[in-house]
Amino acid sequence: MPIEFERSVDEARFKSPFEEFETVAETIEHRTDPLTGRSVRIVPQAAPTPDPDDRPDLDDAIGDGEECFFCPHNVEDVTPEYPAFVGVDRGARGEATSFPNLFPYSKHSNVVALTEDHFRPMDELGADRLADGLGCALEYVQAVADHDDSAFASINMNFLPPSGSSIVHPHMQAIADDHGTDRQARIARREREYEAEHGARYYDDLLERERGGDRYVGDTGDVEWIAPFAPLGKWHVTGVADTTGLLDPDDGAVDGFATGIANVLDYYADLGLNTFNVGLRFARRNPASQVAVDVLARSVFEDRYINDMFYFQTVHDQRSIDVAPETYASEVAAHFE
Ligand SMILES: [Zn+2]
DSSP: OOOOOEEEEEEEEEEOGGGTTOEEEEEEEEEEOTTTOOEEEEOSOOSOOOOTTSOOOOHHHHOOSTTOTTSTTTHHHHSOOOOGGGSSSSEEETTEEEEEOSSOSSSEEEEEEOOSSSOOOGGGSHHHHHHHHHHHHHHHHHHHHHHHOOSEEEEEEEESGGGTOSOOSOEEEEEEESSOOHHHHHHHHHHHHHHHHHSSOHHHHHHHHHTTSTTEEEEETTEEEEOOSSOSSTTOEEEEEEEESOOOTTOHHHHHHHHHHHHHHHHHHHHTOOOEEEEEEEETTOTTOEEEEEEEEOOOOSTTOOOSOOHHHHTTOOEEESSOHHHHHHHHHGGGO
16 A cells, blocks of 8 residues: 555653653654645644633624624625526525625635524534535536536635634635645645556545544545544544545535534534634546545634634644544544444
């Protein structure tokens, strides 16, 4: 099997005030992602541990939705309508409503308001609403693909301000163009190289290697889930489908992704977390690229919360975490049973 899990450990020594100024050694583990070559450091506790029994009161930050652009009483007055090629002014599926993003990050860029309620905590979004949201986003992404054959697409989520969200109403955002994001394009390139070199798809080989190991989480029908060897961030969980190209909105893998995301969010809520990011990626023209999703927890939203992106990430493009995937994979797995 050609996949290499590279790691090494440094020790940082100092005289600790908590050990009567005796010398202590803390470990910093360096890991490299076998596909992308990007590194992560696993360091001693990097941020306060959330307390599941002391949840912050978010009522003031969330508000009543009276002025919210994504609430049903406002959405048709204040959100844009699609260009003609999409075939509808706005999309709809279950509670979900989709429309163009007023502030696009990509040639094609939309928003899916997920819920009729102004707010639901992440563990109350539920697999059915997430599946409707993904389906609604996929209807748009398919229309874009039919219109201009965009090579890349993704369906993404920010949830509450520490994750980068400016609107608390639960929503998804789809983007599509020929560039892909930096990481998405790198992954697609490396998947193509891997398949050319080894005659197999990278994630097929990775899943075969990880099944039954201490980073394997479980499956939700057509989608399998792992805690990656070199996580991008805290409590990172990845789901991979045995599918390339785009997903049909009614494909069983959509339910598989929605159920798995809901399971991970359930785990996060149990830990006392309340914010996250999601990215589900598609490289349409690359038969080596399997459809995959990344789910990451972000800093707990509370008064004076501490952002988990600091000089490491913003200046040095260096990821770091403090809980190893081998530690949390079995805890996530308990939510997949
Ligand atoms: Zn709202």
